[in-house]
Amino acid sequence: DTGVSQDPRHKITKRGQNVTFRCDPISEHNRLYWYRQTLGQGPEFLTYFQNEAQLEKSRLLSDRFSAERPKGSFSTLEIQRTEQGDSAMYLCASSLGQISYEQYFGPGTRLTVT
Amino acid sequence: AQSVSQHNHHVILSEAASLELGCNYSYGGTVNLFWYVQYPGQHLQLLLKYFSGDPLVKGIKGFEAEFIKSKFSFNLRKPSVQWSDTAEYFCAVNAPNTGNQFYFGTGTSLTVIP
Numbered sequence: 001d002t003g004v005s006q007d008p009r010h011k012i013t014k015r016g017q018n019v020t021f022r023c024d025p026i027s028e029h030n031r032l033y034w035y036r037q038t039l040g041q042g043p044e045f046l047t048y049f050q051n052e053a054q055l056e057k058s059r060l061l062s063d064r065f066s067a068e069r070p071k072g073s074f075s076t077l078e079i080q081r082t083e084q085g086d087s088a089m090y091l092c093a094s095s096l097g098q099i100s101y102e103q104y105f106g107p108g109t110r111l112t113v114t
Numbered sequence: 115a116q117s118v119s120q121h122n123h124h125v126i127l128s129e130a131a132s133l134e135l136g137c138n139y140s141y142g143g144t145v146n147l148f149w150y151v152q153y154p155g156q157h158l159q160l161l162l163k164y165f166s167g168d169p170l171v172k173g174i175k176g177f178e179a180e181f182i183k184s185k186f187s188f189n190l191r192k193p194s195v196q197w198s199d200t201a202e203y204f205c206a207v208n209a210p211n212t213g214n215q216f217y218f219g220t221g222t223s224l225t226v227i228p
Contacts, residue, residue, distance in 0.1 A: 042204050042218030056214055101146050101208060103216065105158040
């Protein structure tokens with residue numbers, strides 16, 4: 001089953017360091033989403049790509065966050081100068097876009113900032 | 115921005131009891147509605163979805179949900195729960211005419227006692 005995969009699954013970093021996460025969507029899916037989820041909350045939208053174009057970005061997303069999807073396949077999410085408040089689960093999801101809005105989620109990357 | 119409210123944060127039921135989880139959203143225009151489930155140790159997966167047509171939609175594992183436009187609600191139901199239904203349930207809304215963001219509720223933790 002070639003579902004959505006994310007790497008790494010866990011990341012512990014010190015405050016002030018930069019971290020980068022990778023998401024590999026289902027191969028034929030043209031839409032890719034990043035979410036952040038903290039304990040007791042639902043996923044919070046961060047950004048969305050259609051193919052390689054980043055079409056939407058949450059207003060809540062700090063300038064320290066950047067995402068890319070260079071060839072319309074895998075995507076990376078980078079957090080610069082991490083803060084303790086960045087500790088969360090970062091989820092990636094992909095979908096076929098207008099054919100189906102159903103999003104398939106990956107297992108997530110759990111970030112702990114110490 | 116849209117918001118999604120799930121008023122039941124924790125629900126505990128005995129097997130064979132009936133289930134209804136509430137979901138209300140704030141947007142008045144066209145919406146796509148979803149229920150996702152997260153079983154312990156697994157990632158989010160789609161339970162059911164509503165785009166248009168019959169407001170009563172059926173999903174996997176005997177779940178169903180009813181879209182009531184006048185009440186801005188999309189409640190999830192199951193007539194007889196099983197121990198294996200123990201999971202976190204998330205309601206989500208997408209307003210396709212305003213963008214591609216998906217808004218999730220805070221989730222309801224369901225525990226089914228054998």
